[in-house]
Amino acid sequence: MKLDLNCRDTICAPATPQGRSALSIVRVSGPNAIDIKEKIFRSRRGGHNAFVATLGDIVDGETALDEAMCVYFPDSRSFTGEPSFELTLHGNPVITHQVLTLLQKLGCRPAGPGEFSLRAVLNGKLDLTQAESIVDIIDAQSPQGVAMALRNLRGGLEQAISPIRDVVISTLCEIEARLDFPDENIGERHKERLLQDLRQAHSSLSALLLRSQKSDKLMQGYRVVLYGEPNAGKSTLLNALLGEERSIVHESAGTTRDTIEVPWQLDQIPVILVDVAGIRDAQDIHPVEAIGIERAKKELERADIVLLLQDATRNAALPAHMPSHTNVLRVLTKIDLNQTQESEHDLRVSAKTGEGLDILIARMKTLMCTDLPDAQEVVLTRLRHVELVQKTNDALQIAIAAFSDGLSDECVAFELRDAGKRLDELLGKNMNEEVLDLIFSRFCIGK
Numbered sequence: 001m002k003l004d005l006n007c008r009d010t011i012c013a014p015a016t017p018q019g020r021s022a023l024s025i026v027r028v029s030g031p032n033a034i035d036i037k038e039k040i041f042r043s044r045r046g047g048h049n050a051f052v053a054t055l056g057d058i059v060d061g062e063t064a065l066d067e068a069m070c071v072y073f074p075d076s077r078s079f080t081g082e083p084s085f086e087l088t089l090h091g092n093p094v095i096t097h098q099v100l101t102l103l104q105k106l107g108c109r110p111a112g113p114g115e116f117s118l119r120a121v122l123n124g125k126l127d128l129t130q131a132e133s134i135v136d137i138i139d140a141q142s143p144q145g146v147a148m149a150l151r152n153l154r155g156g157l158e159q160a161i162s163p164i165r166d167v168v169i170s171t172l173c174e175i176e177a178r179l180d181f182p183d184e185n186i187g188e189r190h191k192e193r194l195l196q197d198l199r200q201a202h203s204s205l206s207a208l209l210l211r212s213q214k215s216d217k218l219m220q221g222y223r224v225v226l227y228g229e230p231n232a233g234k235s236t237l238l239n240a241l242l243g244e245e246r247s248i249v250h251e252s253a254g255t256t257r258d259t260i261e262v263p264w265q266l267d268q269i270p271v272i273l274v275d276v277a278g279i280r281d282a283q284d285i286h287p288v289e290a291i292g293i294e295r296a297k298k299e300l301e302r303a304d305i306v307l308l309l310q311d312a313t314r315n316a317a318l319p320a321h322m323p324s325h326t327n328v329l330r331v332l333t334k335i336d337l338n339q340t341q342e343s344e345h346d347l348r349v350s351a352k353t354g355e356g357l358d359i360l361i362a363r364m365k366t367l368m369c370t371d372l373p374d375a376q377e378v379v380l381t382r383l384r385h386v387e388l389v390q391k392t393n394d395a396l397q398i399a400i401a402a403f404s405d406g407l408s409d410e411c412v413a414f415e416l417r418d419a420g421k422r423l424d425e426l427l428g429k430n431m432n433e434e435v436l437d438l439i440f441s442r443f444c445i446g447k
Contacts, residue, residue: 005122005436007082007123008031010030010031010032010033010036010108010109011029011030011108011109011111012027012028012100012104012110012111013100013110013115013445013446014027014096014100014445014446015446016091016446018093019093020092021091022090023090023091024088024089024090024091024092024093024095025086025087025088025089028084028086028087028103028108029078029079029080029116030082030083031082031083032083032107033072033084033085034072034085036103036107036108037072037085039106040059040060040099040102040106041056041057041068041070043055043070050072050073050077051073053071053088054069054070054071055067055068055069056068056069056070058099058102060098060102065095065098065099066098067090068087068089070085070086070088072084072086078125079116080116080119080123080125081119081122081125082119082123087099111445112440112445113443113444113445113447114131114439114443114444114447116446116447117131117447118131118436118440121428127158127428127429128428128439129152129157129161129385129426129427129428130152130155130157132381132382132385133150133152133153133157134153135443135444136152136219136382137149137150138444138447139219139220140218140219141219141221141263141270141272142218142221142265142270143268144268145218145270147376148215148218148219148379149219151376152378152381158427159378160204161423163201164204164205164392165420165427167200167201168198168416168419168420168423171197172413172417172420174194175409175412175413175416176413178409179410179413194403198399198400198403199400201396202397205389205392205393205396208379208380209386209389209390209393211377212379212381212386215381216381217269217270217304218269220270221269221270222269222271222272222305222368223274223299223302223303224271224303224304224305224306225274225276225302225305226273226274226276226307226309227296227299227300227306227307227309228278228279228308228309228311229279229310229311230277231311232309232333233333233351234276234309235260236333236351236352237307237309237331237351238260238262238273238275239351241264241361259274259276259277259296260276261273261274262275266364266365266368276295276296277296279296279297303327304327305328305329305368306327306328306329307329307331308329308330308331309331309333311333312332312333312335313337329347329363329364330347331347331348331349332347332349333349333350334350335349335355335356336350336352336355347359347360347363388422388425388426389426391418395415395416395418395419395422396415398415402415
């Protein structure tokens with residue numbers, strides 16, 4: 001979809017998921033929003049003030065489609081920075097469809113993914129990092145992840161980056177002034193002050209990158225893969241960790257034929273438990289089970305921690321396809337059925353009686369980051385942010401070295417321009433349509 005960067009038309013979209021629910025919200029934004037509101041919404045009490053939820057009817061001519069609540073926002077004080085209104089309908093998909101069809105008949109265009117947030121950026125209501133944090137809030141898998149994303153929504157990342165950008169720009173101005181007036185001597189004291197400012201900017205970005213290395217674990221969670229032969233007790237152990245029946249357990253081999261992902265909280269640390277198909281090399285396995293085995297092997301590449309399970313009641317060998325993973329915990333299962341089994345495994349557990357589960361959980365926690373960033377600290381929550389900050393820091397490092405070694409001002413200025421360009425791209429001050437399309441295409445419709 002080609003983006004409307006000039007915001008010339010009026011857009012509409014549902015802001016709540018599809019399906020039946022108590023309520024359904026439809027958003028409208030654009031230059032003709034208020035005129036459209038007057039045609040579609042009939043207030044019960046005649047008047048309609050900004051920011052006040054008003055009860056009325058959604059009408060198509062003289063036909064009432066639903067009883068609804070309407071809130072409208074003037075352009076300067078709306079989320080998008082342009083005239084907007086929201087309709088809160090009864091949560092019947094039929095009604096939502098009727099209202100959206102009517103809005104389009106009256107001149108609205110269906111909004112693309114993230115187009116409301118894009119308009120907020122284009123109209124100066126949000127910077128680009130704030131808009132991206134909206135998705136981070138929705139996708140965060142832990143309370144700490146939500147808090148970090150909320151801090152960025154409130155401008156935390158922009159507040160951290162702007163002083164660094166100011167240093168880069170002011171130093172670049174000094175260097176370029178020398179290019180225009182080469183006979184002017186900058187002076188050692190002045191040069192040292194500029195170098196000190198650049199070093200401090202470099203240090204601040206380095207600290208931000210270091211804090212952000214582990215922040216994705218608070219946002220998305222650790223992937224813990226339960227891996228082993230069929231009937232090793234993977235599904236039973238998953239259910240025991242969760243405290244509920246989420247995975248099918250049966251004595252027949254190959255019961256689990258696809259990956260099952262279940263979110264879990266381990267002392268406020270988000271975890272994704274992944275139950276995979278049992279690994280075996282038999283020639284007569286079902287083709288569907290074979291597909292499941294291949295997927296299980298691929299899950300090892302994504303895992304943060306692997307629980308390698310072996311049944312204590314059998315003398316079966318470990319799986320032929322062993323994980324070459326650094327964080328592997330070898331777990332002997334079903335010890336309630338065979339307490340005498342000798343094993344070199346790290347851990348011995350019984351999912352049925354709970355024996356050994358507390359030790360297993362403690363060992364998992366030791367493999368997870370104990371020095372996760374504080375939820376109130378500013379961190380980089382997206383790969384785009386990390387890449388741009390890293391490139392900025394690399395350019396600053398080269399500029400500092402060139403400046404210190406007395407290389408030409410052109411070399412220093414080139415690196416500072418590159419650093420400034422990266423920071424502008426990060427904050428959305430120099431927006432490229434292709435980049436914007438890529439970023440906002442990952443948003444929900446109606447956001």
